Amino acid sequence: MVAPIDITDATFETDVLDRSTTATVVVDLWAEWCGPCKVLGPILEKVVAETPGVELVKIDVDANPRSAATFQVQSIPAVYAIRDRKVVDSFIGAVPEPSVRQWVAGLNPPPSEVDRLVAAGDEDSLRKAVEMEPANEKAVLALASLLIDGGSAGETERGEALSLLSRLPETPETRRLAAEARLGADVPSGEADRDGIELKLDSLLDRVREDESARQEFVDLLEVLGPEDPRTATYRKALTARLF
Numbered sequence: 116m117v118a119p120i121d122i123t124d125a126t127f128e129t130d131v132l133d134r135s136t137t138a139t140v141v142v143d144l145w146a147e148w149c150g151p152c153k154v155l156g157p158i159l160e161k162v163v164a165e166t167p168g169v170e171l172v173k174i175d176v177d178a179n180p181r182s183a184a185t186f187q188v189q190s191i192p193a194v195y196a197i198r199d200r201k202v203v204d205s206f207i208g209a210v211p212e213p214s215v216r217q218w219v220a221g222l223n224p225p226p227s228e229v230d231r232l233v234a235a236g237d238e239d240s241l242r243k244a245v246e247m248e249p250a251n252e253k254a255v256l257a258l259a260s261l262l263i264d265g266g267s268a269g270e271t272e273r274g275e276a277l278s279l280l281s282r283l284p285e286t287p288e289t290r291r292l293a294a295e296a297r298l299g300a301d302v303p304s305g306e307a308d309r310d311g312i313e314l315k316l317d318s319l320l321d322r323v324r325e326d327e328s329a330r331q332e333f334v335d336l337l338e339v340l341g342p343e344d345p346r347t348a349t350y351r352k353a354l355t356a357r358l359f
């Protein structure tokens with residue numbers, strides 16, 4: 116059985132909204148003092164663990180008020196299903212296991228034609244998927260990523276990728292892909308490039324205040340490095356110091 120993930124206000128965007136683009140995320144809003152929550156919790160864990168394509172996360176409403184406020188919840192336990200960054204179903208209260216099973220079973224509809232095209236993953240299929248649903252997040256992200264091709268794409272392909280990404284709300288994933296598209300062949304790949312990126316960042320830092328293109332390249336390089344790289348926070352502080 117896969118243990119549910121405990122969500123915090125800091126991880127809500129990544130572990131709930133971003134994750135919901137590849138799986139249905141069931142959000143269990145609970146609190147330590149809530150008796151019915153402790154009854155429902157194990158039932159949810161058991162049923163979700165047995166259901167492919169569905170993942171369970173738990174939010175302690177007392178410790179994470181901002182995440183709880185997202186759902187405008189007034190009583191707990193409260194359970195929400197998120198798919199493609201949207202609430203698709205919900206229920207309130209400690210319902211019995213048969214009802215939970217019926218609810219979870221209805222969360223994953225059969226794949227649509229667009230789903231099948233995205234799953235195929237080749238360029239023709241992805242273009243058909245985007246043509247059918249121009250704002251479908253999975254299709255747009257997949258096609259944009261294919262066009263960028265790890266920085267080896269030409270200017271035309273990278274421009275098309277940026278145009279596609281502009282259709283979507285900004286997320287960490289769209290920012291990263293857009294950064295890769297703008298950087299092109301300068302996208303760091305592998306340890307040698309990632310080490311050499313410091314020299315490039317240092318050289319750009321001297322120009323970020325007056326040169327908008329240098330500033331954009333600097334930010335794009337940090338997006339590609341990602342928040343998990345300790346250099347990202349260091350260089351973001353250096354950028355702020357130069358600009359302000």
